[in-house]
Amino acid sequence: MNTRARVNFILNRLGLATPERVETVLALLDHETPSPFRTLAKRGLPFGAGAGTRQILDYIAPKLGKTRMDRELRDYIMLPLREVGILSKGWVDPKSGEIVPDYWKSKSPNNVYRLTDDFADLISLPDNEFEPAMEAWESETEERTTRMMSAEAAALAERDDQRLVNITVDLYCPNFLPDYEIVFIDDRDGERIGPEYVEAVERLNLPLDLASRWPDIILNVPGTNHCWIVDCVETDGEVDAVRRAEMEESFEDRGLSVDGFTTIYRTTRRFAERQSQMDNIAVGSYVWIAEIGGTQYLKKTVAHLPEVE
Numbered sequence: 001m002n003t004r005a006r007v008n009f010i011l012n013r014l015g016l017a018t019p020e021r022v023e024t025v026l027a028l029l030d031h032e033t034p035s036p037f038r039t040l041a042k043r044g045l046p047f048g049a050g051a052g053t054r055q056i057l058d059y060i061a062p063k064l065g066k067t068r069m070d071r072e073l074r075d076y077i078m079l080p081l082r083e084v085g086i087l088s089k090g091w092v093d094p095k096s097g098e099i100v101p102d103y104w105k106s107k108s109p110n111n112v113y114r115l116t117d118d119f120a121d122l123i124s125l126p127d128n129e130f131e132p133a134m135e136a137w138e139s140e141t142e143e144r145t146t147r148m149m150s151a152e153a154a155a156l157a158e159r160d161d162q163r164l165v166n167i168t169v170d171l172y173c174p175n176f177l178p179d180y181e182i183v184f185i186d187d188r189d190g191e192r193i194g195p196e197y198v199e200a201v202e203r204l205n206l207p208l209d210l211a212s213r214w215p216d217i218i219l220n221v222p223g224t225n226h227c228w229i230v231d232c233v234e235t236d237g238e239v240d241a242v243r244r245a246e247m248e249e250s251f252e253d254r255g256l257s258v259d260g261f262t263t264i265y266r267t268t269r270r271f272a273e274r275q276s277q278m279d280n281i282a283v284g285s286y287v288w289i290a291e292i293g294g295t296q297y298l299k300k301t302v303a304h305l306p307e308v309e
Contacts, residue, residue, distance in 0.1 A: 001130065003029060006123055010134060014084055014144065015151030020069075020077045023060035025086060027051065028115045029123065033059075037110070039097040050090045050099045050112035053078070078113055084144050088116045146294035149175060153293025157266045163187070164232040164290065165216055168264050172288050173219065173230070176262075176296055180219035180228050184208070187216070207250040213237070215247065216264075225256045232264040233274065239263045240280040261285040268292060 001009065007025045011017035033047040036055045047059065057069040081087040091103040092110040104111050115123075122130070122137050138144045153171050156162045165187050173182060183200035186192060193201055193208065200220070201208060204227075208214055216237075217230040229247055231239050239261040251258050263281055265271040271289050274280075281287060281299050288296040 001127065003123060006130065010086075013138065013151060014147040015154060016080050016084065016147065018077075019064055020060065020073065021081060023063050024056055024077050024081065024113075025115070027056055027059045028087070028113065029120070030059075037092050039094055040092060040099070043097050045099075048115070050092065050114035052109065052112050056113065082113075084147055085116050085141060086119045087113045090114045148294070150292050150294035153290045157290035157293075164234055164264060164266050167266075167290050168217065168230060168232055168288075171290070171293055172262070172264065172296075173217070176288065177219055177228055179221055180226075181222055182217060183220045183227075184218040185216065186214045204256065205254045206256070207247075207254050213243075221259075226259050227251060227256050228260050228262070229258055230262045230264060233270070234266070236274070238274065238278070238280050239282050239285050240278075241282045244282040244285060262296070263287050265289045266291065 004022070004026060007022055007029075008017055011021060011025070028048050028051065030048045031046045034041040035045045035047055035049055036051055037045075040049060047055075051059065053071055053074045057071065057073065061067060061069045078087055082089075088102060089104045090099045090101050090112045091105055091108065092099055092112060094110065099112060099114065101114070118137065122133055125133055138148060149171065153167065156167045156171070165185065169182065169185065173180070183204060184197045184206060185194070187194075192214070200206075204220060204225075206218060215229045216232045219228040219230070220226065229239065231237050244261055247261075248258050261282060263285065265274070265287065266289075268289055268291050271287065283299055283301050286296050286298055
């Protein structure tokens, strides 16, 4: 796998692969082109040692078939790469002709971006060491693991053959509710309680009857009466305030406690369409959107804000 393929591979796994970001990383791996800073070039340092925003954009523009790129693209290109620890900041000391790592002077023309040492080391590893080292690198920070899960969930969300319930079972439940196990999924025609869930439904005495709409997924902390309710919205069916109250009451009548509720959407667009129209997510419940599946959101209101003395 050559260097370009490695950069593409890593950025794809993080959900960050765009032509602009790929070319930016490759620019900072260029050890042949002299540095755009005269003091650094005199010392034999290459472009890849570090370059400013305008210098990077001018370097990658022709590679992207462009004549000039807007400086404001730095937020789109550089910030995500800094977030996951691929890029870091630096400052060119004009007196010493050296780059001071992790230092940044406001408004200084000598501010630069550079590859982090661990990413540069990762890219240069022999083929037989690259993938194990990459997997270890990916797991080192919360930002990388979050980005990776979002990328995986987004890829599944784009596929019409992937039901939202299945995406939720495979990704949301094990990652966000690891202490719970699934005791019921409503995804059958005809006999709605699948044979694999009969024992748990009867043991917990789950309140499943035809008097109300069943939750899509019920989870339980093994050995306890603590449950979690998940509903998936393909067309409608959010956990709203009325539905939450009804489920809490029906579960409490059976001696069960509902620790929380989550409403699941496939895409941010679907979430926006539904909530701009309905605004019906129950306060205190969670929302998970597969398209950006590395995070979940808790709905709170101004009533939850602390009082200012």
